[in-house]
Amino acid sequence: MFIIFNKQKIYTYLVSIITVVLLFCISGTLIVNKESIATASSNEKLLPIYKVYTEENKVALTMNCAWNADDIDKILEILEENNVKITFFMVGDWIEKYPEAVKKIYDSGHEIGTHSDTHPHVNNLSYEENIKQLENSNDKIEKITGTRTNLYRTPYGEYNQTVIKAAQDNGYYTIQWSLDTLDYTGLTGEKMWNRIKDKIGTGDIILMHNGTEHTADSLDKVIKNIKEKNLEIVKISELIYKDNYTIDVNGTQKRN
Secondary structure (H helix, E strand, O other), X not given: OHXXXXXXXXXXXXXXXXXXXXHHXXXXXXXXXXXXXXXXXXXXXXXXXXXEOOOOOEEEEEEEEXXXXXXXXXXXXXXXXXXXXXXXXXXXXXHHHOHHHHHHHHHOOOEXXXXXXXXXXXXXXXXXXXXXXXXXXXXXXXXXXXXXXXXXXXXXXXXXHHHHHHHHHOOOEEEOOOEEOOXXXXXXXXXXXXXXXXXXXXXXXXXEEOOOOOHHHHHHHHHHHHHHOOOEEEOHHHOOOOOOEEEOOOOEEEEO
């Protein structure tokens, strides 16, 4: 009787110890998994908006301003003749140099976004330096127009986690492009259109630049050809979603 009693006690103790060990292991695994999930979330790759998934027949035409302003009057004239409003992304230095052009663009009903303050390689800048690029350029926009922007296009199309996070944390939508006319290489309007005509579709964001050899004299052709495809040209703010959205691995913004 005495021996049987001790065996039962020993058996009970062993079961209790094994149970505790198993619970400890399970608990540890759960903690590790939670930490892994948190790490994965914090390391999630941030992306700009390259394109928008939409069922509406809309595309956005955008114009980067970083060089001269010689063709701005002609560009505005063509946009007015075609009853089109677009988004101009301006470098802070350009804004300072050509305030009259900025005012004309704004007064004509077009949208202004920042293209940084000094057009640096933003991937080489710290989080704080990236914010400074955004805010300094936005101050210059506000000084002329009386309004601030929440649209940002990075210089050279460069970005990394720090660049996008600095913009995101300060309320900016970072806008890339899905179609590049390559106007800055000196292409004619016909060649520009041939580059994009078989690719263009709803939700595309088209990149152009002022201050190039043929942008102004090609703009009318590009606009008319886009319209012939039954696509409406709109400003970025009229194309993108402002909330309740995700950006997939290809940079396409989608409504949740």
